[in-house]
Every structure is written in C-alpha cells, then in structure tokens.
Amino acid sequence: MERLPSPTAFVLSGGGSLGAIQVGMLRALYERDIKPDLIVATSVGAINGAFVASRPQTMATADDLAALWRDARRRLVFPAGLCGGLLGLLGARSHLVPESGLRRIVSRHAGRDRLEELATPLHVVAVDVVSGEEQLLSTGPVVDAVMASAAIPALLPPVAWGDRALMDGAIANNTPISHAVRLGARTIYVLPTGHACALQRPPASALGMALHALSLLTHSRLISDIEFYSGARTKLVVLPPPCPLAVTPIDFGHSGELVERALNHGLVVRSATFSAIMSTGEQLDAESRTWIARLGVRSPDREAAIEELRILLLRAARFEIRRRLAASPHLRGGDYDDLAHQSANDALVAILAKLGDFRGDSRFTTWAYKFALLEAAVKIRRRAWQGRELPLEAESWTSMADQRSQPHQEVETKQELAVLRSAIESKLSPHQREVLVAVALGGVPIDVLAERLNTTRGALYKTIHDARRKLRAEFAQRDAEVEQYTEPGTTR
Secondary structure (H helix, E strand, O other): OOOOOEEEEEEEEHHHHHHHHHHHHHHHHOOOOOOOEEEEEHHHHHHHHHHHHOOOHHHHHHHHHHHHOOOOOOOHOOOOOOHHHHHHHHHOOOOOOOHHHHHHHHHHOOOOOOOOHHHOOOEEEEEEEOOOEEEEEEOOOOHHHHHOOOOOOOOOOOOOOOOOEEEHHHHHOOOOHHHHHHHHHHOOEEOEEEEEEOOOOOOOHHHHHHHHHHHHHOOOHHHHHHHOOOOOEEOOOOOOOOOOOOOOOOHHHHOOOOHHHHHHHOEEOOOOOOHHHHHHHOOHHHHHHHHHHOOOOOOOHHHHHHHHHEEEEEEEEHHHHHHHHHHOOOHHHOOOOHHHHHHHHHHHHHHHHOHOOOOOOOOOOHHHHHHHHHHHHHHHHHHOOOOOOOOOOOOHHHHOOOOOHHHHHHHHHHHHHHHHHHHHHHHOOOHHHHHHHHHOOOOOHHHHHHHHHOOOOHHHHHHHHHHHHHHHHHHHHHHHHHHHHHHOOOOO
8 A cells, every 4th residue: 555644643523423433444544554643533533532542553452442332322421311401401500411421431441641641642622612712632631631522512511621611622623634734744544423324314312413413514614624635735535434324423322333334334535525535425326316307396297206206205204103103002093194194295395495405415215204204203293292281380390300319419409409490480480481391391392382372383482592591590690699608708
C-alpha cells in the first residue's frame, strides 16, 4: 500500500451508539499497519480515541474495544429516571439523565489520568456552553475532557473545565478535520459514524429522537469539510460507514452487529469529494429514479404512479396497525381498516408535498413507508385514548422516585418533588396544571390532549412553555433563598 506523508492523524467523529462502527474501521487500519501520530476526536469518538490512545496501536487493541462495545447497553450509558427527566424538563436541573453511567465506563478504560500522558497524543473537541466557542482539549484530566466532549446538551450535564462549562463538541464540529489540519497532520484518516440512513420509522423515545436529529444536523458539516480540506497539502482518506443502516444513535442493542458490519465494510476509500465517499446516499438507485420521474407534476404516468404508491402505503399502514394491535389487546374488536386507509391517504398527501426533499439516503419506497408508519402510529394512538379518562390530577408523586437510588438520594428526590408539587399547585393556573399533569405525568400524547380539550397542539405547547417558565422562576427564587441562608456570616 502506498505510504502517505506524515504526520498521520485519525479523526473520530461523534454519533452515539454508532461509535461501534469505528471499531471495525480501526481494525481495518491496523491490519494494514496504519497507525496514527495523533488522534483528534469528538463525543463518542473521544471515548473510542481515549481507549486506543492509551494502548498499543494494534489489532488486539481494536479487539479489546470491540469487546467493550459488545457489552454496551443503553441503561449503562444513559441510566435515565422519570424523576430526573421531569425535573430537567421543568428547569430544576440542566439535564435529563445523570452522567454517572458514562463516567464510570470512561474512568474504567481511560488507561491514564491526563491527556499528555497518553501513548498517542489525543485532542478532543468540546464547546463552551456560554460563548458557543469550540475548545480543543490537549492537556488536562482525560476523563473530564472526554466527558466534556460527550456531554450532549440537555441530556447530560455540562462539565466544568477551569472557569468554563463545556458540552458536546458535536454541536460545533462533529468530525474535527479542521483541528487535525491545524495540528500539522499531512495525512488524515477520517472515521465517520454515519447516520441511520434506512430507518423504517422515527425513533420512539425523546432521547433517541434528539440523538438522531443531531446526527442528521452534523452531516452537512462533514460534507463541506471534506471538500474544503482535500488538496495537495492534505491527504484525506475516508472510511465509509455502512449503509443502509437502520440503527439510531441511542440504540445500543446492535453494537456487536455494527462492529461486524464495519469490519466487513472496512475498505479504505481515498476521496476528495463527498460523492465519492458516500455515493450510496447521493446517487439514486434506478427504482427510486423511476418513482421520482413518474410522480413528477408533468409526468403523463403520474395518476397511475400515485395509485400504485397509495397501495404500497396502505400495505405499510395495515402492517403498523396490526403490529400495534397485537401489543394492545384492549383495542381489538374494532374495524381498523378505515384507519389504515386514512393513514395511507394522509401519508400520500405528505409525500407529494415533500417530494423535492427526497435525497436518496435510502430507497424511495423505504422513505415513503416512513410516512405511512408515522400516520398509522398517530391514528392508532388517538384511538387507544378514545373514551379513556385523561389523568388531569397527580395522584402518586412518590411513584416518580427512582427505586434504585441510594437513601440520601431518595431523601433529596422527595424534597425536590415536594417543592415541585407545591410550585405546581400554587403558581400554575388550573388549565396549566391539567395540561402539565396530563402530558408530563399521565403520558397523554399532545395530539390526543388537544382533541379532548378542543384546542390546538400549538396552544398546548404554549401552555406548557408558560408553565415551565413559572416553575423555573420559582426554583430560581428557591435556590437564591437557599444560597442566602447558607452564606457564611448569615444569621438565621
């Protein structure tokens, strides 16, 4: 294999659970005796980077990292609790899940205490919470640096670094090619995690949706950076992530599969443009091109194509409704085929309106099926709540507590819940209380609640926003009173 100019950098991008893909890429590089002089990484790439930077750059190290990923589970990485999530939603905390799970994993495998002690220099990217400026961390505590680079905003707490508070570097620079260039790298191997390019339906959880959306937002930055930095002075070698891929950044149940797919897919591709890196996502397959052409406004075959598409959407909607009915015995017995037809028709209207948004990241039919599945899910969810009494009053606040918490944490949680309940009862209007309790505690879908209260989703979102603002002000005043009470020299 041709030897490229030194120094050589590995750039590892962020991507949540898709970071497992980088294990196969690293092994593919080590198999070819390609080793970095420095590593530049962001978010989950920083976690992988810290692991390999503290160890020999060998296939055995990649295998050890693969074993770690195969054991990864979401509950170990993001041990979310209902109480913490609600307190974060209402502004009592700055995050939805604790950092303890991820910090424990990073601490156990970091290998060294400080960045400057690592066998291979590691530079990780984070973002200043206040200014939004990128921060390249090259010295200092390894664990804190990695945690800062991976601190997904609103999900994980910011990390204190000197007089700054830092969060996930993916917000500003998910694939930090620019920093590798500034650090003097002449050859840069880029290890992107890609994104879920073949999802059958949107992520079901708020956490999953947040990470999936972040992976989509960072995709365009990768495109422009590759095009900008490819040139005579810098050699870019990009390892393409697997596609089609139906695993979201929050899904840690397929880590072993992702490792194996990346190993089998780990052929190094040298590229100067994005189209040569991920041509799968930019060049339409023949079937998709045919669909787009036939559905065009001026196509003589448009009506026939629309009817064919409607039949496909109806099939997808029926499948989704049957799947959801199987998991909800109390819904059986009704005529749900009408819901399937409604779902297919609404999906068809949405697809025709958004036809220009199709970019070929998956087959056209896969992209279209998502609309039908989403419409069917919404309609069956509404039917599930039809005739049911909505929970508009909180009956059991203690059920929100995390049963796995320690005694001192349980006491603190009960105190916070008592303050929260008092604030809800004293500061919110009756309508605000009803909406907040129904959505936050009762789990009532916002569209169902809007229909039941004879209002709009927008009006309910505004109600929740106003309620949050009042509760946040109440918590801020409480914190100020506590600080004044505990200030040295303050009399009781």
